[in-house]
Amino acid sequence: MTGAGTPPATVRTDPRVLRSRATVIAAALDLLTERGIAATTVEAVAERSGVAKTTIYRHWKDQPALVLDAIASTLQEPPDPDTGTLRGDLNALLAGLATALRDSPAARLMPALIDAAERDPAFAALHRREATHRHRTVRAVIVRGIDRGELPPDTDPDEVLDLLAGPVFYRRWVSTGTVDTVFTTRVVDLVLAGVSRGSQPLR
Amino acid sequence: MTGAGTPPATVRTDPRVLRSRATVIAAALDLLTERGIAATTVEAVAERSGVAKTTIYRHWKDQPALVLDAIASTLQEPPDPDTGTLRGDLNALLAGLATALRDSPAARLMPALIDAAERDPAFAALHRREATHRHRTVRAVIVRGIDRGELPPDTDPDEVLDLLAGPVFYRRWVSTGTVDTVFTTRVVDLVLAGVSRGSQPLR
């Protein structure tokens, strides 16, 4: 994306184009979180954004392309808290996840993305990309914990990741409990306790 | 549903009605798992099932009613394994869950249900009902474990449930790992280890 092309220029894009794109994406995200993928039609986006339907078609091939682009625009990698201890890092990360799942409207379209990914390869690729992105920091934190000796050297980082994130997602979308820091610190406690003595199968 | 009404009769329904209903539901489930909720239109169901569109409208008010009915027809409570130990019971239950999530086509419509539940009260109610149903056995098993002294008396069954089920669901729909009994027994090991020493917050 960046780094190719001629000397210094950042390709120089017509501000009208940027404005149109941004307006449309914003409106699309609104509709996606409010009414879901199916209702996010090109016509609806045109109406809500105030951008003409024809203009939208000038920028995106069709509805799926637009929706994919809108969802992709919400990607964000959580920052590495780096508190000094594995426990501190994990608590910070899970607390951030809980907050995002509760408060961020973008979180609402997670199930929609997963559902679409179940059938459409393009959505599947995006879903994979999103997950990889989001997992990067967590995995790094866990690996650092292993290097520090806070976890057994044979620990599988991906397994720990699933054990930590799984319950939070499950609570948000399946069971009824509250998703707060009380819960997330409890999850971190239990997983760390479990994994630490995990080497010798107790009893 | 049962138990009300007059003496012995099971209401006596015209076999043609039963046949129509069953055929339509089966076709609807096919379409749901193959192409998702949006594509499961009344017309499509009519074509695939061979049942006339007008007949479908005679039995269901509209598309959502049909889809809800189809999904509801897949509800099933896992049997209580009752192996004698908490660990044995949980291993059996999670292994069953893993198998279902991997092999049952009905599992594919879980994200669709969750997504729809995010916006539509009727789907939300069904989702809640489904989850409650599915959790009943697991919770009973955990409570039995507490009574037996295999878990601390102050254990929160719902919390343990989230810790067990969460990672399995997360792996199935978000991360890339395999969902098999190797993983599920590992989850049971870690959670039991964690919860057992959970009373005194280590370190």
Next chain:
DNA sequence: AGTCTACGCTACGGTCGCGTAGCGGAGATG
């Protein structure tokens, strides 16, 4: 047997969203 009920079929008007064409005007660029 006769009656009653559910079904399949054809046909329809209506809505929604698709994606494109052609035009005039406004804004960006140099």
Next chain:
DNA sequence: CATCTCCGCTACGCGACCGTAGCGTAGACT
């Protein structure tokens, strides 16, 4: 200022589904 690009608008044909009506027939009940 002149040109070039992008945008908004109107208009259109098209296909997919919707949900209903009306009719004849086959199957179920007594």
